[in-house]
Amino acid sequence: MTTVSSGGRRKCHYTLPDGSEAIEEYDLQTDELLVRKKRGKTVLGALQEWVYEVGEAPSRVTIENDMLRPSNVNPVLARKDRPHAFEWRVRNLSYPKPTYNVTVDTDANQIVIRTANKKYFKRIDVPELDRARIPLDPPGLSWDHENSTLIVQYKKPAAIMHAEREAKVARLNAKEEQPAALEGDVQEQCKQQ
Numbered sequence: 001m002t003t004v005s006s007g008g009r010r011k012c013h014y015t016l017p018d019g020s021e022a023i024e025e026y027d028l029q030t031d032e033l034l035v036r037k038k039r040g041k042t043v044l045g046a047l048q049e050w051v052y053e054v055g056e057a058p059s060r061v062t063i064e065n066d067m068l069r070p071s072n073v074n075p076v077l078a079r080k081d082r083p084h085a086f087e088w089r090v091r092n093l094s095y096p097k098p099t100y101n102v103t104v105d106t107d108a109n110q111i112v113i114r115t116a117n118k119k120y121f122k123r124i125d126v127p128e129l130d131r132a133r134i135p136l137d138p139p140g141l142s143w144d145h146e147n148s149t150l151i152v153q154y155k156k157p158a159a160i161m162h163a164e165r166e167a168k169v170a171r172l173n174a175k176e177e178q179p180a181a182l183e184g185d186v187q188e189q190c191k192q193q
Helices: 127-132 158-173 186-192
Strands: 002-006 009-015 021-027 033-039 051-054 076-081 085-091 100-105 110-115 121-124 141-146 149-155
Touching: 051 076, 100 141, 100 149, 110 149, 127 158
Parallel strands: none
Antiparallel strands: 002 009, 009 021, 021 033, 033 051, 076 085, 085 149, 100 110, 110 121, 141 149
8 A cells, every 4th residue: 555645635555466456535634535446457467447436537528529428417426435324426316306216126235226207227336345245234225315416325334334444544554655756846957957
């Protein structure tokens, strides 16, 4: 594990034994998890694209892909962790609250969101529970709808909270590296002139 603090965030980079990588970003003041992304290697050894488990990928608009892009009124699913619960927010869902049906599929170990008008359907995995081999428990699920946003929460099991506390201690005790000096640093340029 390597940690670096910059831009108000503590960034932790993990290299796993199988060659895959994980990056977590925490707020320096609140120690809240803002981003968790992972990527592995293909069969031939090339690095795959980042997969965001928590947070959202930065939107990149370039001239090349500006011709065709998703509408800004499409539903957008984003995950944000809370201290005692996993939380997902689906923005741009303006249907009334009785339209939604949020359940736990115990066979697939997923949370299922569907609407009565059949306009939206989504299956949500919880990677932390899958890695720990903990099944989803329906009483731990709660949801609400407000301001065109569906908010789904699942209470974290005690084993996950214990693992997060241990990871926090390891993260805070890890030696922090200084960001590498950029080539062409201002001080070097001044010395050359």
